[in-house]
Amino acid sequence: MCGIVGYVGSKSADNILLNGLKRLEYRGYDSAGMAIVEDGHISTRRAKGRVTELEQILAEQPLKSTMGIAHTRWATHGKPSVKNAHPHVDASGRLALVHNGIIENHRSIRSLLEGKGIAFQSDTDTESLVQLIGYFYKESGDLTGSLQRALRDVQGTFGIALICADQPGRIIGARRGSPLIVGVGDGEFVIASDGSAIVEHTSQVIFLKDNEMVELSDGRYEISTMDAEPIQAQVDTLELTLEEIEIGSHEHYMHKEIFEQPQSLANCLAGRLDLQAGEVVLGGLSEVQREIANCKRVLLFACGTAWHAGLVGEYLFEELSFTPAEVEYSSELRYRNPIIEEGTIGIVLSQSGETADSLAALREIKRKGATVFGIVNVVGSSIARETDAGVYLHVGPEIGVASTKAFTAQVAVLTMMAIDMGRRRYLSHARAEELLKELHQIPGKVEKVLALEDQIRKITAKYVDRNNWLYLGRGVNYPVALEGALKLKEISYIHAEGMPAAEMKHGPIALIDEDMPVVVVAPKDHTYDKVLSNIEEVHTRQGRIIAIATEGDTRLSELAEEVIYVPQTSPLLSPLVTTIPLQLMAYHAALMRGQNVDKPRNLAKSVTVE
Numbered sequence: 001m002c003g004i005v006g007y008v009g010s011k012s013a014d015n016i017l018l019n020g021l022k023r024l025e026y027r028g029y030d031s032a033g034m035a036i037v038e039d040g041h042i043s044t045r046r047a048k049g050r051v052t053e054l055e056q057i058l059a060e061q062p063l064k065s066t067m068g069i070a071h072t073r074w075a076t077h078g079k080p081s082v083k084n085a086h087p088h089v090d091a092s093g094r095l096a097l098v099h100n101g102i103i104e105n106h107r108s109i110r111s112l113l114e115g116k117g118i119a120f121q122s123d124t125d126t127e128s129l130v131q132l133i134g135y136f137y138k139e140s141g142d143l144t145g146s147l148q149r150a151l152r153d154v155q156g157t158f159g160i161a162l163i164c165a166d167q168p169g170r171i172i173g174a175r176r177g178s179p180l181i182v183g184v185g186d187g188e189f190v191i192a193s194d195g196s197a198i199v200e201h202t203s204q205v206i207f208l209k210d211n212e213m214v215e216l217s218d219g220r221y222e223i224s225t226m227d228a229e230p231i232q233a234q235v236d237t238l239e240l241t242l243e244e245i246e247i248g249s250h251e252h253y254m255h256k257e258i259f260e261q262p263q264s265l266a267n268c269l270a271g272r273l274d275l276q277a278g279e280v281v282l283g284g285l286s287e288v289q290r291e292i293a294n295c296k297r298v299l300l301f302a303c304g305t306a307w308h309a310g311l312v313g314e315y316l317f318e319e320l321s322f323t324p325a326e327v328e329y330s331s332e333l334r335y336r337n338p339i340i341e342e343g344t345i346g347i348v349l350s351q352s353g354e355t356a357d358s359l360a361a362l363r364e365i366k367r368k369g370a371t372v373f374g375i376v377n378v379v380g381s382s383i384a385r386e387t388d389a390g391v392y393l394h395v396g397p398e399i400g401v402a403s404t405k406a407f408t409a410q411v412a413v414l415t416m417m418a419i420d421m422g423r424r425r426y427l428s429h430a431r432a433e434e435l436l437k438e439l440h441q442i443p444g445k446v447e448k449v450l451a452l453e454d455q456i457r458k459i460t461a462k463y464v465d466r467n468n469w470l471y472l473g474r475g476v477n478y479p480v481a482l483e484g485a486l487k488l489k490e491i492s493y494i495h496a497e498g499m500p501a502a503e504m505k506h507g508p509i510a511l512i513d514e515d516m517p518v519v520v521v522a523p524k525d526h527t528y529d530k531v532l533s534n535i536e537e538v539h540t541r542q543g544r545i546i547a548i549a550t551e552g553d554t555r556l557s558e559l560a561e562e563v564i565y566v567p568q569t570s571p572l573l574s575p576l577v578t579t580i581p582l583q584l585m586a587y588h589a590a591l592m593r594g595q596n597v598d599k600p601r602n603l604a605k606s607v608t609v610e
């Protein structure tokens with residue numbers, strides 16, 4: 001959560017920092033702020049709300065310097081307000097800090113420092129850290145040493161950037177549990193939570209690792225551990241282009257990303273399907289062939305939309321790999337005592353690769369001896385680096401807070417993994433070949449569903465005033481129902497519940513009346529007749545049925561108010577097409593209700609706190 005950015009070089013910092021914040025705003029948008037060193041003192045500007053609010057303040061009261069730090073906040077400790085906005089300044093006014101993460105022992109630090117007469121200005125956990133650094137700095141006059149000492153005392157997670165009025169031209173960064181990347185330019189540096197704030201300045205980057213810090217000054221960088229051990233850092237090339245993070249002709253990133261899916265899926269599948277041989281080629285798993293061959297159980301874990309993809313994976317691994325599979329919420333997994341037997345492969349799914357719950361669960365499962373594979377989008381992210389092997393989604397940056405193209409790619413990767421594992425067991429060449437050919441055609445079929453946008457928008461308009469929706473599905477389309485409901489609630493704030501179609505009669509059916517839209521995902525598969533019975537049950541209670549059906553289906557139109565037809569595909573692959581209308585419905589419902597589609601309230605793109 002939160003985005004941080006810092007710049008030091010010879011250019012004017014304000015615009016670089018402001019643009020950086022705009023790129024990072026998807027990480028949080030409760031408040032924004034900036035600090036620089038000018039004429040030997042720290043100057044800050046802070047605003048509640050979006051980066052544009054800060055921009056207005058800066059237009060009236062500019063900050064002029066060739067260095068500075070900035071922050072966009074997703075509030076955890078302390079409500080969104082100017083006083084809680086970063087950067088936070090210590091009691092001496094000489095230090096300013098931006099922070100992404102949580103200082104867990106902030107209360108004890110605060111009471112210790114308050115006992116020494118230091119007056120706090122905010123309700124945040126972050127202020128305890130800058131006050132602690134300031135307290136040590138006042139004693140020693142050694143900035144780096146004071147930071148190292150303070151970081152030894154704090155518990156929790158942080159990605160930070162620190163500046164000091166006594167040392168203009170210098171930024172110190174450090175990380176533990178929250179991402180931090182240093183862009184290395186020609187005599188200048190941009191330090192940020194992710195590459196989107198860096199890419200327009202340089203593609204040369206250093207991904208800081210946990211417990212590392214970096215000092216940027218005089219056109220040089222020095223990386224060390226927090227115990228001052230020097231580190232020879234590797235400079236990587238950022239796999240991100242400016243075009244990928246521009247919104248283009250779309251009104252919203254979510255719309256752009258929904259419409260990118262034919263291409264993003266094609267990119268995800270590219271070079272990975274050997275149609276002739278009926279085989280899958282996953283380079284990222286080439287070193288772990290023995291583990292895959294010996295796998296006895298698959299343990300998938302993730303959060304939110306990625307968890308829904310994991311649930312599809314459960315069906316895929318059982319069906320195609322003949323291997324027991326279960327999906328678990330990352331946040332629950334780490335607090336249980338999961339039994340990891342020999343032959344367990346963990347698979348963690350995460351678009352961002354930075355989700356704190358998934359990262360913590362990954363460490364716990366590895367500690368217990370499992371081999372863990374990652375299905376991650378962001379290259380070089382923490383989860384990608386800490387897993388034993390993995391498969392990248394290759395769908396380009398996903399910026400809209402509501403995940404769309406990452407979900408379909410996660411399902412595509414899980415399908416390939418399950419086929420790959422299945423071919424070492426009982427999955428026949430013929431069946432694998434048939435599935436791979438189908439998979440190859442999916443981007444074209446997604447394109448056809450996208451062409452239905454106008455119809456989907458009109459259907460959505462008829463029901464957008466209803467405040468409670470149900471989503472039903474069976475088998476692999478049960479997770480699609482969950483995902484459809486999540487999309488609707490997170491961006492339009494309409495209450496929606498997804499569930500297995502048959503579960504409805506065990507309670508939720510009591511909710512159904514003529515006001516309730518019931519979205520039923522009902523493609524032609526082995527559950528179709530049963531779903532039809534569930535639809536009858538809804539119909540009898542006058543629920544408003546919106547069915548997602550396979551092209552050529554003639555029965556559903558007799559019962560449903562609305563039918564959206566998607567192209568026929570192999571039943572196991574159907575989530576890749578049935579999901580698309582639900583994404584579009586949620587998008588249009590949110591627009592019609594006047595909500596901010598890309599930046600829904602209370603949410604942030606990557607949840608880097610537990």
Ligand code: M6R
Binds near residue numbers: 352354358490607
């Ligand atoms: O980056 P991750 O895939 O690990 O994120 C997991 C969830 O936070 C994420 O999918 C969230 O549920 C989205 N807002 C859903 O649209």
